[in-house]
Amino acid sequence: MKTVFAHVDCNNFYASCEKLFRPDLRNTPIVVLSNNDGCVVARSKEAKALGIKMGVPVHQIKSEIRQYGIQLFSSNYTLYGDMSHRVMVTLEALAPRVDVYSIDEAFLDITGIDKAVSFADFGRQVKDTVYQNVGLPVCVGIAPTRTLAKLANYAAKKFAATKGVVDLTDPARQRRLLAIVPVEEVWGVGRKLSVKLQAMGITNALQLADTDLATLRKRFSVVLERTARELNGTACIAWDDAPSPKKQIMCSRSFGQPLQSLPDLEKAVAHYATRATEKLRGGQQFAGELIVFIRTNPFRTNVAQYSKSASVKLVNSTQDSRLIVQQALGQLRSIYRSGYDYAKAGVMLSELVDETGLQEDLFEPLGTENLGRAKSERLMAVMDEINRKSRATLCMARAAGPTAYVMRREHLSPAYTTDRAALPKVR
DNA sequence: TCTGGGGTCCTAGGACCC
DNA sequence: TCTGGGGTCCTAGGACCC
Numbered sequence: 001m002k003t004v005f006a007h008v009d010c011n012n013f014y015a016s017c018e019k020l021f022r023p024d025l026r027n028t029p030i031v032v033l034s035n036n037d038g039c040v041v042a043r044s045k046e047a048k049a050l051g052i053k054m055g056v057p058v059h060q061i062k063s064e065i066r067q068y069g070i071q072l073f074s075s076n077y078t079l080y081g082d083m084s085h086r087v088m089v090t091l092e093a094l095a096p097r098v099d100v101y102s103i104d105e106a107f108l109d110i111t112g113i114d115k116a117v118s119f120a121d122f123g124r125q126v127k128d129t130v131y132q133n134v135g136l137p138v139c140v141g142i143a144p145t146r147t148l149a150k151l152a153n154y155a156a157k158k159f160a161a162t163k164g165v166v167d168l169t170d171p172a173r174q175r176r177l178l179a180i181v182p183v184e185e186v187w188g189v190g191r192k193l194s195v196k197l198q199a200m201g202i203t204n205a206l207q208l209a210d211t212d213l214a215t216l217r218k219r220f221s222v223v224l225e226r227t228a229r230e231l232n233g234t235a236c237i238a239w240d241d242a243p244s245p246k247k248q249i250m251c252s253r254s255f256g257q258p259l260q261s262l263p264d265l266e267k268a269v270a271h272y273a274t275r276a277t278e279k280l281r282g283g284q285q286f287a288g289e290l291i292v293f294i295r296t297n298p299f300r301t302n303v304a305q306y307s308k309s310a311s312v313k314l315v316n317s318t319q320d321s322r323l324i325v326q327q328a329l330g331q332l333r334s335i336y337r338s339g340y341d342y343a344k345a346g347v348m349l350s351e352l353v354d355e356t357g358l359q360e361d362l363f364e365p366l367g368t369e370n371l372g373r374a375k376s377e378r379l380m381a382v383m384d385e386i387n388r389k390s391r392a393t394l395c396m397a398r399a400a401g402p403t404a405y406v407m408r409r410e411h412l413s414p415a416y417t418t419d420r421a422a423l424p425k426v427r
Numbered sequence: 428t429c430t431g432g433g434g435t436c437c438t439a440g441g442a443c444c445c
Numbered sequence: 446t447c448t449g450g451g452g453t454c455c456t457a458g459g460a461c462c463c
Contacts, residue, residue, distance in 0.1 A: 034431035057430040102463045190461050
């Protein structure tokens with residue numbers, strides 16, 4: 001039987017999460033800001049209608065904010081993560097297989113479901129159930145490939161007459177939609193590619209679908225060839241039964257204010273290394289390589305710039321925060337130069353393996369090979385358990401004390417759903 | 428004054444081997 | 446005087462995604 005995908009995507013996800021707990025702002029334009037309250041990363045439909053662009057630095061739209069009374073929100077990932085989880089749990093109850101693609105999207109396998117209910121009716125059922133259970137609006141696109149399902153969702157969002165659900169399983173309908181969708185809206189076609197394609201006279205999705213596959217492969221890559229095949233209804237991205245494990249884990253942040261001193265940077269890097277290692281343990285992985293980077297603010301073109309990274313291979317793959325923090329600080333010291341205003345730092349873990357990929361230590365005495373590891377794992381498990389109950393109770397001494405790097409979050413909403421003290425009150 | 432964070436995949440080219 | 450060819454592995458960089 002031919003596979004059918006449903007693509008479910010939350011509308012203005014972060015903005016909708018904020019509005020859910022602020023019914024007083026129902027018709028008010030709001031935007032959600034990136035870390036450090038830097039850029040706009042989400043907009044309510046009212047803010048979109050005012051022409052506020054995605055990604056714009058907030059200081060560039062100050063006059064609009066004042067003029068239209070746009071409400072600002074700092075990113076509240078604790079809230080969005082919890083709301084996302086609720087949406088996904090709801091979807092998992094509706095379909096036999098769900099691929100969570102990002103914080104606000106998922107693909108559902110709905111092959112054969114049309115024996116019981118029409119695809120469009122199923123889409124409406126998904127939409128209504130999520131709204132009923134979680135309170136967030138979603139759109140649903142249905143098609144024989146993921147790329148077409150994303151495009152169906154684009155249409156569901158763009159055209160009000162669809163009421164948020166588009167069934168694109170019919171090939172004639174596929175071609176009619178492709179003809180009116182600009183090529184840059186296709187999943188997998190970004191800014192650079194769309195410029196090149198337009199130069200070749202390919203401006204809409206249908207023209208891309210009708211381009212010779214060998215030409216696409218030669219002029220671009222197999223990736224774009226695959227996209228064209230998917231637009232023609234041939235599924236190239238199948239279901240992963242075992243989602244592949246992570247290949248790298250990163251923790252990086254811009255600082256709330258520029259940092260100059262090594263001790264201030266050390267505190268930040270120790271903290272990021274700790275966070276990255278927590279994620280590593282969360283996925284039961286071990287890191288074989290560590291990369292540290294620091295950089296100044298590239299947007300401040302009138303001041304001295306510096307950007308450097310350093311990496312080190314870990315002799316034995318590890319998930320021990322003590323070792324990773326120590327190594328990260330060593331790398332930081334090797335690249336630090338005084339006299340710069342640093343704006344950002346980060347720690348990346350790579351060469352990740354699971355337990356079966358661990359090498360035994362050649363230099364441990366026979367019979368005690370795993371003793372050190374067992375001790376380390378017990379210690380880390382205790383740390384994680386305490387920090388799970390009460391966030392950031394235990395940390396490396398290097399990361400402790402007053403921190404100069406904390407980010408700006410001047411418009412942060414409460415953790416409505418994850419902190420008892422912040423529960424919304426109904427009067 | 429103020430410009431996010433975290434990922435994946437593919438390709439080209441160099442090093443190295445026989 | 447003539448100066449190969451094919452294969453693998455690794456890395457850096459670029460493109461994309463949300």
